[in-house]
Amino acid sequence: MTHMFYIHQTSCISPQQTFYNTAIDDLETPVNNRLHAVEPAYNDMPKNSLRRMGKTARIGIGAAMPLIKQVEGFNGIIIGTGNGGMEDSVIFLKEIIEYNEGLLTPGHFVQSTANALASQLSLASLNRGYNITHVHRGLAFEMAAIDTAMLLRENARNCYLLGGVDEISSYNYKLECLDGWYKKEDISSGGFYSSNTTGTVAGEGAVMLLVNNDKYNAVAKVVNISTLHTIVAMKMQQHLQQFLEQHINTNIDLLLSGENGDSRLLAYYANAENLLKNDIAVARFKHMCGEYPTSSAFALWLACKLISGVPLPAHMLKKGDSKTTYSNILIYNCHKGVQHSFMLVSKTE
Amino acid sequence: MGPSARENHTALRKGICGISLPDYLHSRYAEIFPAGEIKITTETLKSRLNITDNSVTRTTVLAAHAFEEALDDAGLSREQLTSPNTALIGATTVGGMCLTDELYRDANDKGMNSPFLDSYDCSSVFLYLHKRYKMNGLANTVNTACSSSANAIMYGARLIRLGMVTKAIVGGADSLSKFTINGFNALHILSPEICRPFDSNRQGLNLGEGAAFLVLEKEEDARNKKVYAEVKGYCNTSDAFHSTSLSDDGEGPYAAMMGALVSGQLQASDINLINAHGTATENNDEVETRAMRRVFGEPPVFTSTKSNIGHTLGASGAIEAVYSVFNIINQEVYPSLHFTDIDKNIGLSPATTYGKLPIKHVMSNSFGFGGNCTSLIFSES
Amino acid sequence: MEKTELKLLLKKQIIEFLNLTSLKPEDIKDDEPLFGDGLGLDSIDSLELIVLLQREYGIVIRDPKEGRKILVDVNTMVDYIEQNGTK
Numbered sequence: 001m002t003h004m005f006y007i008h009q010t011s012c013i014s015p016q017q018t019f020y021n022t023a024i025d026d027l028e029t030p031v032n033n034r035l036h037a038v039e040p041a042y043n044d045m046p047k048n049s050l051r052r053m054g055k056t057a058r059i060g061i062g063a064a065m066p067l068i069k070q071v072e073g074f075n076g077i078i079i080g081t082g083n084g085g086m087e088d089s090v091i092f093l094k095e096i097i098e099y100n101e102g103l104l105t106p107g108h109f110v111q112s113t114a115n116a117l118a119s120q121l122s123l124a125s126l127n128r129g130y131n132i133t134h135v136h137r138g139l140a141f142e143m144a145a146i147d148t149a150m151l152l153r154e155n156a157r158n159c160y161l162l163g164g165v166d167e168i169s170s171y172n173y174k175l176e177c178l179d180g181w182y183k184k185e186d187i188s189s190g191g192f193y194s195s196n197t198t199g200t201v202a203g204e205g206a207v208m209l210l211v212n213n214d215k216y217n218a219v220a221k222v223v224n225i226s227t228l229h230t231i232v233a234m235k236m237q238q239h240l241q242q243f244l245e246q247h248i249n250t251n252i253d254l255l256l257s258g259e260n261g262d263s264r265l266l267a268y269y270a271n272a273e274n275l276l277k278n279d280i281a282v283a284r285f286k287h288m289c290g291e292y293p294t295s296s297a298f299a300l301w302l303a304c305k306l307i308s309g310v311p312l313p314a315h316m317l318k319k320g321d322s323k324t325t326y327s328n329i330l331i332y333n334c335h336k337g338v339q340h341s342f343m344l345v346s347k348t349e
Numbered sequence: 350m351g352p353s354a355r356e357n358h359t360a361l362r363k364g365i366c367g368i369s370l371p372d373y374l375h376s377r378y379a380e381i382f383p384a385g386e387i388k389i390t391t392e393t394l395k396s397r398l399n400i401t402d403n404s405v406t407r408t409t410v411l412a413a414h415a416f417e418e419a420l421d422d423a424g425l426s427r428e429q430l431t432s433p434n435t436a437l438i439g440a441t442t443v444g445g446m447c448l449t450d451e452l453y454r455d456a457n458d459k460g461m462n463s464p465f466l467d468s469y470d471c472s473s474v475f476l477y478l479h480k481r482y483k484m485n486g487l488a489n490t491v492n493t494a495c496s497s498s499a500n501a502i503m504y505g506a507r508l509i510r511l512g513m514v515t516k517a518i519v520g521g522a523d524s525l526s527k528f529t530i531n532g533f534n535a536l537h538i539l540s541p542e543i544c545r546p547f548d549s550n551r552q553g554l555n556l557g558e559g560a561a562f563l564v565l566e567k568e569e570d571a572r573n574k575k576v577y578a579e580v581k582g583y584c585n586t587s588d589a590f591h592s593t594s595l596s597d598d599g600e601g602p603y604a605a606m607m608g609a610l611v612s613g614q615l616q617a618s619d620i621n622l623i624n625a626h627g628t629a630t631e632n633n634d635e636v637e638t639r640a641m642r643r644v645f646g647e648p649p650v651f652t653s654t655k656s657n658i659g660h661t662l663g664a665s666g667a668i669e670a671v672y673s674v675f676n677i678i679n680q681e682v683y684p685s686l687h688f689t690d691i692d693k694n695i696g697l698s699p700a701t702t703y704g705k706l707p708i709k710h711v712m713s714n715s716f717g718f719g720g721n722c723t724s725l726i727f728s729e730s
Numbered sequence: 731m732e733k734t735e736l737k738l739l740l741k742k743q744i745i746e747f748l749n750l751t752s753l754k755p756e757d758i759k760d761d762e763p764l765f766g767d768g769l770g771l772d773s774i775d776s777l778e779l780i781v782l783l784q785r786e787y788g789i790v791i792r793d794p795k796e797g798r799k800i801l802v803d804v805n806t807m808v809d810y811i812e813q814n815g816t817k
Contacts, residue, residue, distance in 0.1 A: 052592075077587070082470070082472070083470070086470075089446060089452075089528070090452065090453070090456045092528070092531075092532065093449060093452060093453045093456070093528065094453070094457075096449065096453075096527060096528070096531045097450075097453055100377075101376060101377045101378065101527070101531055103535070104531055104532075104534070104535040105535060106532065106535035106536045106593075109531075109532035109535055109536070110532075110536075110592050110593055110718070112532075113442070113492075113494050113718050113719065114442075114471065114492040114493075115492060115493045115494055115717070115718070115719045115721060116592070116719060118493070118587075118719065118721075119587065119592060119718070119719025119720055119721065120592075120719075122587035122589040122719075122720065123589055123590075123591075123592075126589055127587060127589060128586055128587050128588070128589050128600060128601065128604060129586060129587065130585050130586065130587075131493070131585065131586070131587035131719075131720075131721055132491065132493055132500055132504075132585065132721075133491070133492055133493050134489060134490070134491055135470070135471045135472055135490050135491065135492045136472045136475070136488065136489045136490040137470065137472040137476070137490075139488075139489070140472075140490075143489040146487075146513075147504065150507050150508070150511055150513070153511055154507070154511075171456035171457075172456075174455070174456055174457070174458050175455055175456055175466050175469065178455060178458075178461070178463070178466055179466040179467055227487060227488075229476070229479055229480070229484075229485075229488060338476070
């Protein structure tokens with residue numbers, strides 16, 4: 001397999017200035033240990049649709065609208081989301097408790113379904129093709145990407161909308177806090193990676209991509225994606241080793257690392273860095289988007305930008321020299337020390 | 350209808366209905382709306398599998414039971430199960446939200462040291478299975494509401510077809526919950542009596558719970574093994590009409606059924622039996638049959654097994670796939686229950702009696718919220 | 731409460747309940763159809779309005795189809811509230 005798909009259009013709503021233009025040199029920093037998305041004005045949304053949208057749907061459709069308007073159509077919608085619908089679920093739950101299961105409004109229940117975004121996208125674009133929502137937590141986006149690659153092997157001339165979206169739901173934040181996934185100390189003023197404590201900072205974002213098999217004028221090529229479930233650092237290392245061996249002739253020039261400041265996960269990221277040649281630069285992205293299940297979609301968006309010549313911001317560079325442009329970027333992300341993903345993204349020939 | 354495939358098969362043959370007022374569901378609606386409840390407590394289900402992990406939810410333990418049975422039936426060796434080329438593709442809509450009250454407490458900071466903090470989402474079910482059975486291959490969780498496990502089956506089949514994995518264990522699970530019964534009640538689509546799919550006096554659906562798994566592999570690899578059926582065709586489409594009801598002309602269901610035929614290189618006339626989505630809501634049954642007429646002209650024999658077990662939401666695609674396999678290996682049709690009067694807007698009736706039938710191809714439909722429509726075709730192998 | 735006051739209150743409640751953030755009460759005409767071409771509400775909105783009528787005015791509508799006959803426009807809603815409201 002020479003490739004999984006070519007990316008032609010991208011759109012991103014994130015905690016950084018990424019929607020109207022790509023202004024990633026100036027860094028937006030966490031507030032109360034959260035990196036909330038910078039949301040656009042939503043002037044393009046289908047009439048009266050915003051009212052029916054939870055945040056996941058809102059930022060997802062907000063990110064997709066420019067792509068929907070730019071093309072004549074696409075053949076299907078494939079979405080990955082880890083937490084999509086959680087906020088509305090708990091709002092509906094509150095109603096159940098508060099009204100003691102009395103007559104309830106169905107709106108939040110309908111919005112709480114994980115596939116609400118994908119279904120709203122199909123309404124917004126009048127798309128009746130393949131429509132799916134993958135919800136496998138830290139690998140939800142990867143599963144969506146693999147699904148898309150399969151669709152393109154089955155339908156070589158088609159074009160698909162692929163997305164990865166998650167929101168910081170206030171309720172989810174509490175659950176993750178209680179479970180020890182966020183920093184106890186305030187990270188707003190710096191020390192995202194250097195605090196050497198457990199936990200990280202919550203984030204959110206929506207990335208939408210138009211992809212197909214056509215290399216002509218493509219922004220970037222996703223060559224391969226591999227996933228793994230393990231808590232054992234050695235197994236992760238072996239898996240990455242095998243992945244690299246499959247691409248032994250590819251000169252990887254950047255590791256885009258999902259290191260997120262959680263000291264418990266450093267061993268995995270160290271393994272990744274150590275497996276690559278010493279002269280390969282390492283950059284990090286979680287301080288820009290925060291931690292959330294589909295943050296690897298944000299990394300892929302970043303990879304596309306770097307490959308097309310957007311300079312690597314100094315605040316991202318962990319190790320090595322920055323280049324004016326990159327040809328082969330390896331993205332490695334580890335979610336909660338269990339789910340690992342490896343994506344190889346390259347410049348098109 | 351039973352804690353095993355065999356018991357389900359026996360019950361289907363006898364036309365047994367597993368729907369009644371729930372005994373274990375903690376909801377005021379348990380006194381009003383019948384449901385397909387599995388009459389075994391979560392604690393008993395856990396103890397039967399020696400599960401002591403107190404973060405395991407009802408949805409997960411139902412999944413584990415079905416998973417064990419599938420492994421046993423397929424005779425998978427430990428090596429095969431733990432191979433990096435064996436995938437697990439699961440689906441659920443409720444996940445750990447069956448713990449409605451616990452989620453409310455934890456999400457509102459009222460609970461410290463809750464064992465469930467990591468168990469509320471959909472993926473927790475299949476992450477648990479993947480870990481418990483020490484699997485090493487690809488794992489995924491799909492949630493497209495009522496068509497979820499049908500889509501999981503499709504994903505697994507395609508992974509195999511494209512050579513990305515050699516085996517896929519595919520399926521789904523869902524449990525009754527205060528959350529869903531209140532949600533469906535708010536939509537006014539629950540029936541206060543036992544559901545009557547396609548009947549002129551149908552009043553809506555009954556919720557159900559359950560789990561099912563199927564072990565899929567390539568034809569070449571299955572040569573010397575017991576094979577039940579083939580996943581012959583599949584298609585998923587979006588109705589793109591409304592978040593909770595299907596378009597009048599049933600474009601989504603129509604396109605899904607046509608697409609499944611095309612993918613299986615079959616004609617409409619090849620289908621001998623349809624396991625319909627048949628939820629017994631006014632909208633679904635009317636639109637589904639309209640779409641069936643568009644595809645088939647005169648549709649083949651069709652039934653709704655939701656009349657036996659209710660609507661098991663994310664698990665329904667997988668459960669109904671297993672039932673379709675029963676149809677094929679036994680060459681028989683099971684009665685669609687509680688049907689007495691033809692709806693003049695439908696003009697069709699499902700099969701209401703048990704009978705032998707030559708069956709080569711069964712179509713199984715699952716249509717979910719958000720207009721997500723999936724049609725699968727299972728064939729004699 | 732006077733009819734005009736009730737109409738204004740109801741419009742505010744409709745906007746808030748249905749999250750119609752782009753509208754103000756004066757944007758909704760008394761005889762503008764709530765469904766179809768006017769305000770463009772859908773079946774989920776009609777269920778939500780039934781809940782609104784119960785929570786704010788104590789009116790119980792068991793059958794959503796019957797509810798649609800009342801939920802034609804603000805005028806019909808207000809008339810029904812005046813005749814049947816208990817709060």
